[in-house]
Amino acid sequence: MAEVTIKNLELSYDKKHDVLSDLSMKVKNGELVSILGPSGCGKTTTLRIIAGLLKPDHGNILVDNHDIGRTPVYKRDFGMVFQSYALFPHLTVFSNVAFGLKMRHLSRHEIQNKVKQVLEITNLTNLAKRFPSELSGGQQQRVSLARAIVVNPRVLLMDEPLSNLDAKLRVEMREDIRSIQQKLHITTIFVTHDQQECFAISDHVAVMNHGKFEQIGTPQDIYYHPQTLFVAHFVGYENFFKVEKQIENNEYQVNHQVIHTDFDHSYEPKYLTIRPNEIDLHQHKNNQMNEFNGKVVNFSFLGGSYRYMIQTDLGLLQVDQNDKDKFDVNDSVYVSLNSQLVIPLLK
Numbered sequence: 001m002a003e004v005t006i007k008n009l010e011l012s013y014d015k016k017h018d019v020l021s022d023l024s025m026k027v028k029n030g031e032l033v034s035i036l037g038p039s040g041c042g043k044t045t046t047l048r049i050i051a052g053l054l055k056p057d058h059g060n061i062l063v064d065n066h067d068i069g070r071t072p073v074y075k076r077d078f079g080m081v082f083q084s085y086a087l088f089p090h091l092t093v094f095s096n097v098a099f100g101l102k103m104r105h106l107s108r109h110e111i112q113n114k115v116k117q118v119l120e121i122t123n124l125t126n127l128a129k130r131f132p133s134e135l136s137g138g139q140q141q142r143v144s145l146a147r148a149i150v151v152n153p154r155v156l157l158m159d160e161p162l163s164n165l166d167a168k169l170r171v172e173m174r175e176d177i178r179s180i181q182q183k184l185h186i187t188t189i190f191v192t193h194d195q196q197e198c199f200a201i202s203d204h205v206a207v208m209n210h211g212k213f214e215q216i217g218t219p220q221d222i223y224y225h226p227q228t229l230f231v232a233h234f235v236g237y238e239n240f241f242k243v244e245k246q247i248e249n250n251e252y253q254v255n256h257q258v259i260h261t262d263f264d265h266s267y268e269p270k271y272l273t274i275r276p277n278e279i280d281l282h283q284h285k286n287n288q289m290n291e292f293n294g295k296v297v298n299f300s301f302l303g304g305s306y307r308y309m310i311q312t313d314l315g316l317l318q319v320d321q322n323d324k325d326k327f328d329v330n331d332s333v334y335v336s337l338n339s340q341l342v343i344p345l346l347k
């Protein structure tokens with residue numbers, strides 16, 4: 001168990017384009033922090049640097065305030081779980097898990113005890129004598145997790161460990177990972193591009209875009225209080241309004257219209273945003289704040305609700321509405337934006 005600090009990491013593979021720039025974060029003892037971002041943003045590169053498989057051009061990795069920049073991979077005492085299970089095909093589950101302990105020259109008795117304990121935690125006891133080719137993908141990933149934790153690593157690094165599994169198994173495995181991680185209190189850094197997965201298991205989430213962390217916060221912070229256009233878009237916000245100017249304290253001019261936000265913010269927003277399911281669609285004018293008239297351009301069925309495209313003076317809005325009030329193309333409608341759910345974005 002350990003606290004990991006990443007300080008001002010920078011890396012360029014070709015010495016021309018930065019893949020990582022000025023990357024910093026802290027993972028507290030026993031926490032699970034996810035790095036969330038789209039393909040190619042630099043997640044694996046970051047994890048490889050933390051693991052010691054890659055040297056950064058600048059910056060430091062500290063474990064419990066000690067710089068480990070010169071510590072080789074095998075001395076970092078980190079457990080790693082990757083997308084590919086990388087098990088030894090000629091060894092049984094038991095021997096795969098025991099491998100790291102044998103390398104550390106533990107006694108036969110100690111190895112037996114430790115492996116037995118970890119196979120129980122990872123629910124693999126009944127499969128101990130099987131070979132990897134006799135296991136499902138989920139079971140193989142469980143073995144690679146068991147192999148990583150059996151050596152009591154100070155830190156666990158996981159790179160998209162669930163991406164080869166089907167949807168149902170992914171959900172089961174992520175719950176197992178979280179419960180094992182909490183039981184053992186292992187500091188864990190988990191890389192994923194899947195928002196739901198990372199929200200379900202993380203204490204904190206670092207959202208990455210083009211080699212930079214755009215926002216670091218709890219899953220709730222990121223979901224309800226995104227601070228940038230990129231983060232908001234990544235977590236499902238769809239309607240973005242460029243602020244032309246501030247009119248009053250919480251009133252902003254957008255497309256020559258006025259939008260009011262009651263959302264607490266201490267910065268000057270560049271954009272305002274709201275989720276499609278947080279806009280109310282109605283037939284009659286209610287004379288409310290943030291109410292605009294519009295016309296239905298088209299709609300599609302989402303299952304339980306409809307997604308409407310509404311042309312308004314603010315621009316084209318996406319609005320989700322349950323199927324109790326159904327509207328048709330060319331219907332005249334009103335949209336109301338709940339001022340508490342209009343989020344101001346810094347950039």
Ligand SMILES: Nc1ncnc2c1ncn2[C@@H]1O[C@H](COP(=O)(O)OP(=O)(O)OP(=O)(O)O)[C@@H](O)[C@H]1O
Pocket residue numbers: 013014019037038039040041042043044045046193
């Ligand atoms: N060995 C390498 N040499 C040159 N460029 C590389 C190398 N490895 C990765 N890159 C580039 O660095 C960038 C970041 O790659 P990285 O694998 O860290 O992204 P990622 O966020 O993990 O993506 P994914 O989710 O697709 O795995 C990408 O543009 C990639 O093409």
